[in-house]
Amino acid sequence: MSDTEPPIRLAVVVGSVRDGRFGPVVAAWFAARARRRPAFAVDVVDLAETGLDAGFAARLEVADAVVVVTPEYNHSYPGPLKTAIDAAGGAWRGKPVGFVAYGGLSGGLRAVEHLRCVLAELHAVGLRDTVSFHGAAGAFDVSGEPREAGADAAATVLLDALASWSQRLQAVRP
Template sequence: MTETDQTVPLAVVIGSVRAGRFGPVVAQWFAERARRRAGRPPFSVDVVDLLETGPDTGFAERIDAADAVVIVTPEYNHSFPGPLKTALDATGGEWRAKPVGFVAYGGLSGGLRAVEQLRPVLAELHAVGLRDTVSFHGASGAFDGAGRPREDAADAAATVLLDALAWWAPTLRRARDEQAAGV
């Protein structure tokens, strides 16, 4: 089996825990999009909901098991949610040399200010934040009743992000393995 045939474990983290949150709709769409990606390597997707896991009940282990991570985050007060920061602060080496993508949602900025606040935090954890981002402006109106985006641009942006993760994840996995082996 070649490296491009190996399944890439992908954690999709739902970063909001508020009542009435929209994150699960966005995360389930993205997770399904990752599962049915046509390219190689394929992804095995683990949706990690901070409402269920919190930082103390398996979050670190699930991030450690992933070769790539996508953080689904809303924008609260020009930043990302506090529980997401708590979860990030409760971890460390689990993020080292792993690619991290972003799916953001919010009002006019589409959650992009939250992503910009996340980038330096992830850099401190030695993660590789990817440039390409999926963003939903006016998120509640951007999805139909079945949980699908109304605009085709969302699928196109997801393809770009997934393709980047598909390249970075095995590349960084190989580098981590070589470092662990002392190569």
């Protein structure tokens, strides 16, 4: 990114809303990594705060790129996240979407595969590079940092892909 280019507006969506959820820990870690890079202006969009319809859609509308932080529930992603995705409709068009997934044994990867199908229908572009944590609650220390050494590198790969695809897709965003 040159000094004159505006930052990429990156929405980091917290996809779980249940009481006692772990999602905000994962989202805060990823958002902090993104904020270290001047190329990104990061907006953490928590479905538990925005609601699942117009409030969420308005925040998504102004984003250039999106990261969905999703757990896996019964081999898919949370129902409220589907409601919010549907409500935002055209706001997804032409946006690269990265995934930071977490769960039990699966690391959230089955949730990600389901999200890819849905987002393709909305003309969003799901990125291949994915960050995944299995055994999520045990995968972070008390300060909210991942215990696994490779997590930061995976976040860097995803952020690089988001920056690249955000630029390439500019022409097809409304």
